[in-house]
Amino acid sequence: MTDIATIVAPDRQHLDASIASAGRALLDVQKPDHHWVFELEADVTIPSEYILMRHYFAEPVDAVLEGKIAKYLRRMQKENGGWSLFYGHEFDMSASVKAYYALKMAGDSPDAPHMKKAREAMLARGGAVKANVFTRIMLALFGQLEWKAVPVMPVEIMLLPRWFPFHLTRISYWARTVIVPLLVLMTLKPRAKNPLGIGVRELFIEDPKTIGPTPKAAHQSQLWFTSFDIIDRVLRLADPLFPKATRKRAIRKAEEFVTERLNGVDGLGAIFPAMVNSIMMYEVLGYPESYPNRRLARESVERLLVIKDDEAYCQPCVSPVWDTALAAHAMIESGRDTDIEAAKAALDWLLPRQVLDVKGDWADKRPDVRPGGWAFQYNNAHYPDLDDTAVVVMAMDRVRRMDGTTKYDEAIARAKEWILGLQSVDGGWAAFDADNLEYYLNNIPFADHGALLDPPTDDVTARCISMLAQLGDTPQTSEPMRRGIDYLRKTQLADGSWFGRWGINYIYGTWSVLCALNAAGVPHDDPMIAKAADWLEAIQNEDGGWGEDGNSYKLDYKGYEPAATTASQTAWATLALMAAGRVDSSATHKGMKNLVQSQGADGFWQEPDYTGGGFPRVFYLRYHGYSKFFPLWAVARYRNLRSSNSRFVAAGM
Numbered sequence: 001m002t003d004i005a006t007i008v009a010p011d012r013q014h015l016d017a018s019i020a021s022a023g024r025a026l027l028d029v030q031k032p033d034h035h036w037v038f039e040l041e042a043d044v045t046i047p048s049e050y051i052l053m054r055h056y057f058a059e060p061v062d063a064v065l066e067g068k069i070a071k072y073l074r075r076m077q078k079e080n081g082g083w084s085l086f087y088g089h090e091f092d093m094s095a096s097v098k099a100y101y102a103l104k105m106a107g108d109s110p111d112a113p114h115m116k117k118a119r120e121a122m123l124a125r126g127g128a129v130k131a132n133v134f135t136r137i138m139l140a141l142f143g144q145l146e147w148k149a150v151p152v153m154p155v156e157i158m159l160l161p162r163w164f165p166f167h168l169t170r171i172s173y174w175a176r177t178v179i180v181p182l183l184v185l186m187t188l189k190p191r192a193k194n195p196l197g198i199g200v201r202e203l204f205i206e207d208p209k210t211i212g213p214t215p216k217a218a219h220q221s222q223l224w225f226t227s228f229d230i231i232d233r234v235l236r237l238a239d240p241l242f243p244k245a246t247r248k249r250a251i252r253k254a255e256e257f258v259t260e261r262l263n264g265v266d267g268l269g270a271i272f273p274a275m276v277n278s279i280m281m282y283e284v285l286g287y288p289e290s291y292p293n294r295r296l297a298r299e300s301v302e303r304l305l306v307i308k309d310d311e312a313y314c315q316p317c318v319s320p321v322w323d324t325a326l327a328a329h330a331m332i333e334s335g336r337d338t339d340i341e342a343a344k345a346a347l348d349w350l351l352p353r354q355v356l357d358v359k360g361d362w363a364d365k366r367p368d369v370r371p372g373g374w375a376f377q378y379n380n381a382h383y384p385d386l387d388d389t390a391v392v393v394m395a396m397d398r399v400r401r402m403d404g405t406t407k408y409d410e411a412i413a414r415a416k417e418w419i420l421g422l423q424s425v426d427g428g429w430a431a432f433d434a435d436n437l438e439y440y441l442n443n444i445p446f447a448d449h450g451a452l453l454d455p456p457t458d459d460v461t462a463r464c465i466s467m468l469a470q471l472g473d474t475p476q477t478s479e480p481m482r483r484g485i486d487y488l489r490k491t492q493l494a495d496g497s498w499f500g501r502w503g504i505n506y507i508y509g510t511w512s513v514l515c516a517l518n519a520a521g522v523p524h525d526d527p528m529i530a531k532a533a534d535w536l537e538a539i540q541n542e543d544g545g546w547g548e549d550g551n552s553y554k555l556d557y558k559g560y561e562p563a564a565t566t567a568s569q570t571a572w573a574t575l576a577l578m579a580a581g582r583v584d585s586s587a588t589h590k591g592m593k594n595l596v597q598s599q600g601a602d603g604f605w606q607e608p609d610y611t612g613g614g615f616p617r618v619f620y621l622r623y624h625g626y627s628k629f630f631p632l633w634a635v636a637r638y639r640n641l642r643s644s645n646s647r648f649v650a651a652g653m
Contacts, residue, residue: 009589010596015639018596022632023339025603026327029628034345036327037320038625039306041313042614043085044076045095046272048102050301050314052138053276055105057283058193065305068312070106073099075311077114081121086550086610086620088563094135096121097128101142101200110202119202128203129211132618133448134273136214141185141280142192144199149211151445152235153179155187156242158253169364170441172454173383173432176361177269180257181281187247190284217448218555219617224443232445255285261382262293267300270377271317275300316614316621321374323625324350325391329653330633332398335640340402347396347408350374354392354411355384362422365434369421372414385431386422387460387502389415390467394652397470416471419464420480427483428456428491429464431502451615457501458491458509462516463653469519470652485520488513489528495559496531502613504569504620505552506560510536511572514579515653524581533580535560536573537587544590545570545598549609553616567605568623570594571630575653578637583647592638595631604628 010018030036047069054062078084082096100118108115122128128139139145158180160167168176201208213232216225258278262268267275275297282294289295304315328346331339355371360382363369373384374392393415396408422434430436436454441447465484475482492498492513493506500508510532517529524530540546545565552561574591582588599605605627612621641647 008586008593009642010592012639012643014596015592015635018599019334019632019636019639020336021599021603022628022635023331023334023336023603026331026628026632027338027342030327030342030346033349034342035320035324035349036346036625036629037318037323038623038628040315040317040319040612041306041610041622041624042316042619043092043095044073044083044099046304046316047072047313048095048098049138049272049276050305051102051105052098052142053279053301055194055196055198056141056192056280058195065307065312066106068307068310069314070103070108072311072313073103074114077118081114081117081119082125083118085618087608087622088549089551089620091121091125093122093125093128094131097131097135097200097203098138100203101198104198104200105196122203123205127205128200128208129206133214133446137182137186139200139208141190142194142199144201145208145211147186147189148236149208149213150186151214152232152239153183153186153446154235154239154242155183155250155254156246157183158250158257159246165438166441166444169361170436170438171452172436173361174269174271174274174454175452177261177271177274177383178277180254181268181274181277184251184254184281185277185284187251188284190280214445214448217450219450220443220448224440225445228444251285255281259293262296263300263379263381265296265299265303266377266379267297267303269383270300270375270380272301272304272314273316275304316619318377319623319625320378321350321353321388321392322376323623323629325374325388325395326633327625327629328395329391329398329651330629330636332395332402333633333636333640333651335636343395344399347392347399350392350396351408351411353378354415355381356414358382360384362433366421370414370417372411372416372418374415383432384418386419386429387431387463389419390463391653393467394470398651412471416467419467423464423480423483424456426456427487428458428461429484430454430456431460449615449618451618456487458488458498459500459502459512461487462498462509462512465516466512466519466652469516469521474521481520485517485522488517492528492532496533496535497560498532500613501616503572504550504611504613505548507536507539507546507548507569507572507576508611508613511576511579512653514576515649518579518581518649519652529580533577533582536576537582537585540573540587540590541565544594546573546591547609550617550620555617564609565594565598566609566611566627567595567598567607568611568626568630571634574634575630575637578634578641578647579649581647583638583641588638592635595635599631605631 082091083099085092268278278297287294324346328343331343358381373389375384424435468481497506498509498513539560546569547563547565549563577588607627610620610622612623614621
């Protein structure tokens with residue numbers, strides 16, 4: 001739409017055309033049962049681990065599938081020879097080791113130019129010894145490293161009392177589901193079948209047999225790490241002395257934990273690493289492939305594959321509830337009759353997926369709270385999350401206000417009750433649990449990834465406040481909301497931004513918080529809001545858009561660093577400015593112009609970038625849906641506000 005290039009503020013005609021095109025495109029990809037689900041892409045570690053898993057079990061070689069995944073891995077290789085964690089990232093040792101090993105398993109010759117280049121890149125950076133703990137465990141399972149190179153995690157952890165400094169209730173849901181079956185593996189130390197006998201000795205500078213425990217990670221405190229390292233050394237000596245009966249009881253408890261949460265074909269925790277570990281646990285415990293639980297666990301992994309004509313990869317999980325709720329918001333904002341009907345049908349799909357009958361792991365710290373949340377995936381009853389729940393509730397409430405329906409009333413009430421019950425003591429909200437504040441645990445040798453916990457975050461806290469405000473709570477009438485706003489006042493950075501845990505990064509966090517503060521009735525001239533909006537305007541790119549990449553999570557972050565414009569981040573920034581009362585600012589106009597001009601002929605926006613968060617500095621996500629529904633949402637809201645007498649955003653987000 002180059003004919004509007006000279007117009008600062010896109011006119012109504014072009015806005016309507018953009019909205020209609022995006023709405024039609026979203027309608028076209030809505031599933032027959034009315035939900036939306038888009039690809040969820042991580043880095044190359046997941047598809048690499050899929051290939052390695054098949055060779056671990058000596059499964060029949062699927063040459064076609066392996067060939068497609070190998071082609072994907074080759075395409076994702078960087079110019080420097082290695083592999084990265086997100087689009088624009090330079091190099092990651094663990095991703096590179098796994099991708100190289102997987103390609104070698106798939107038949108690529110180590111003498112091939114791309115393999116030679118990859119090997120040289122890794123050796124130039126210290127070799128595979130620089131890989132993280134999870135990669136070391138994989139290498140130990142394949143006999144490429146000795147187990148002394150891996151931190152000690154005895155399965156007897158399953159028997160520790162709740163008061164013990166390390167207990168499963170003190171770590172995050174994702175860590176819990178990954179670690180429990182892994183404890184069995186790290187105790188019994190099985191060896192991969194690896195029928196082709198392929199290894200990666202060439203990725204080590206030193207003799208792998210001489211490699212000792214993992215060094216301190218950059219985020220870890222020397223004092224804490226040293227203390228835990230001493231404990232690790234003691235456990236190494238004591239491990240052979242643990243009573244056999246106690247060990248057997250601990251293994252049985254780990255198996256019971258996994259089996260209770262196996263989640264059918266959706267898998268343990270509904271996340272790839274936990275699923276794979278559960279299969280390996282059943283195998284090492286002697287269960288055959290035909291054993292129902294093992295068979296279900298194996299099928300859950302297969303359902304994560306994305307297979308195309310020429311390439312394939314494996315997703316870390318799927319995001320249907322998240323995608324459906326967010327797409328519904330965008331369609332409601334669109335306002336077209338067909339789009340609103342599609343949103344209503346999507347909410348009807350979501351309604352029965354509310355978890356009302358399972359007290360998940362979150363109940364360990366909140367036993368008196370009734371369940372009422374939604375999970376991120378199709379099914380994950382033990383692990384609903386507050387972010388999804390708040391977003392679903394706000395979409396349902398918008399429809400309820402629109403047509404007066406009462407069919408969502410009970411669901412909304414139960415969800416609000418659950419979210420209020422999971423507020424943490426510091427006033428914030430986390431994604432899955434309450435009071436997961438044992439930060440010292442990120443210093444154990446096993447936690448070199450720094451993502452063992454699920455503490456309250458700015459973005460999830462903001463989403464919960466947005467929901468409460470949209471449902472009618474105010475700081476004057478709601479103590480939880482007042483505490484939540486106080487939490488956000490304390491966490492705002494000096495430059496005015498807020499951290500984004502689940503989206504990249506400060507643009508995402510600032511968007512989330514500004515929506516919440518606006519909904520809660522905080523005046524737009526409050527210094528907290530004004531400073532955040534000023535920051536967003538200051539970091540706008542020359543092309544009118546906004547961009548930020550995963551490097552913003554680095555430990556020595558000193559402030560925003562420019563990055564290429566993305567459609568989703570431009571949408572977040574403009575939605576944030578509108579929430580801050582700056583609908584008519586030149587920054588908002590230019591952001592809208594960028595979105596309208598960059599829209600594709602298919603109604604969508606192109607976005608190769610990773611704008612979703614997994615674990616800062618370790619794991620990033622490319623939500624393929626973000627560039628499809630967030631820009632529609634922003635453009636539609638801009639049109640709606642510009643066409644109204646009021647410039648106030650009435651919705652919670």
